[in-house]
Amino acid sequence: MEVIRAKSAGFCWGVERAIDIAAKFASEGKRPVYTDGPLIHNKQMMERLEATGIKEVGDYQSTTEVQVTDEDRANGVLVVRAHGISPERRGYLKDLGMEFKDATCPDVGIIAGKIKMHSRKGFSTVIFGDPKHPEVMGLMGYTENRGHVIKNEEDIRGLPDLGEKVCMVSQSTMFTDEFWRLSEILMESYPDALVFDTICGATKERQSDIHVLKDAGAEAIVVVGGRHSANTRKLAALVEKEHLPAYHVETAAELDFDHLKSRYVKVGVTAGASTPEFLIQEVVEKLQEI
Numbered sequence: 088m089e090v091i092r093a094k095s096a097g098f099c100w101g102v103e104r105a106i107d108i109a110a111k112f113a114s115e116g117k118r119p120v121y122t123d124g125p126l127i128h129n130k131q132m133m134e135r136l137e138a139t140g141i142k143e144v145g146d147y148q149s150t151t152e153v154q155v156t157d158e159d160r161a162n163g164v165l166v167v168r169a170h171g172i173s174p175e176r177r178g179y180l181k182d183l184g185m186e187f188k189d190a191t192c193p194d195v196g197i198i199a200g201k202i203k204m205h206s207r208k209g210f211s212t213v214i215f216g217d218p219k220h221p222e223v224m225g226l227m228g229y230t231e232n233r234g235h236v237i238k239n240e241e242d243i244r245g246l247p248d249l250g251e252k253v254c255m256v257s258q259s260t261m262f263t264d265e266f267w268r269l270s271e272i273l274m275e276s277y278p279d280a281l282v283f284d285t286i287c288g289a290t291k292e293r294q295s296d297i298h299v300l301k302d303a304g305a306e307a308i309v310v311v312g313g314r315h316s317a318n319t320r321k322l323a324a325l326v327e328k329e330h331l332p333a334y335h336v337e338t339a340a341e342l343d344f345d346h347l348k349s350r351y352v353k354v355g356v357t358a359g360a361s362t363p364e365f366l367i368q369e370v371v372e373k374l375q376e377i
């Protein structure tokens with residue numbers, strides 16, 4: 088089978104940076120290295136990190152209490168993951184008394200900065216995203232209680248009166264075309280709304296690479312990455328939007344090789360921004376063996 092791998096497949100710079108920060112603390116002998124929620128949304132990579140002394144505490148959405156001992160305070164470090172957190176959570180984590188390191192992706196930091204700046208000037212903020220995603224939950228903390236999360240047109244139609252000053256941003260991993268479509272609907276009611284396309288470059292690159300794979304003749308696309316990973320799920324959805332069969336797998340073990348062999352001679356492989364290289368490589372090699 089011919090396998091075409093997307094150039095952008097795998098870690099984005101924000102994820103790589105967060106992992107490097109935590110790994111550096113671990114290699115310097117810090118114990119424990121806690122991360123508030125999963126450092127990245129990839130189970131297999133989290134297991135590898137745990138073997139080096141990096142341990143997840145808290146929960147997926149960074150809402151629960153974190154228990155730390157006097158020993159943790161003396162020798163450990165608490166790392167904020169790439170998705171970022173709300174200012175309230177930051178204050179809470181800092182008050183725990185452990186060494187604190189913020190590994191929020193700078194691209195998420197830019198979104199938070201835009202919201203903060205406009206909220207202070209009295210703007211209401213509309214965030215296009217998943218209200219239950221930790222990045223969005225963190226960003227809502229900067230809206231000074233004037234934030235609203237929307238996922239679709241219906242949500243926009245159901246918004247209360249937002250006042251005269253309105254701005255709109257996006258979760259970093261959404262579809263660009265949907266963002267612009269929804270921003271136009273918002274502007275029907277708020278023609279002066281300020282709209283900021285805050286979908287990150289890494290997301291855009293991974294999404295446009297789906298078109299590259301299709302143009303190169305891929306008959307189906309295997310998307311490697313965690314089931315909790317928003318950007319991986321989006322990639323699989325985009326493949327289907329392009330009318331190609333999508334196979335979202337966490338590992339090569341989930342692939343049905345007989346099924347693929349009987350249907351395709353050329354497949355594409357891509358992966359979410361939180362998928363480690365060893366998982367992508369394994370999928371590519373197994374497919375090439377067919």
Ligand code: SF4
Pocket residue numbers: 099100101102169170192193194195259260287288289290318360
């Ligand atoms: S997907 Fe984008 S915003 Fe999220 S960590 Fe990666 S570079 Fe940063």
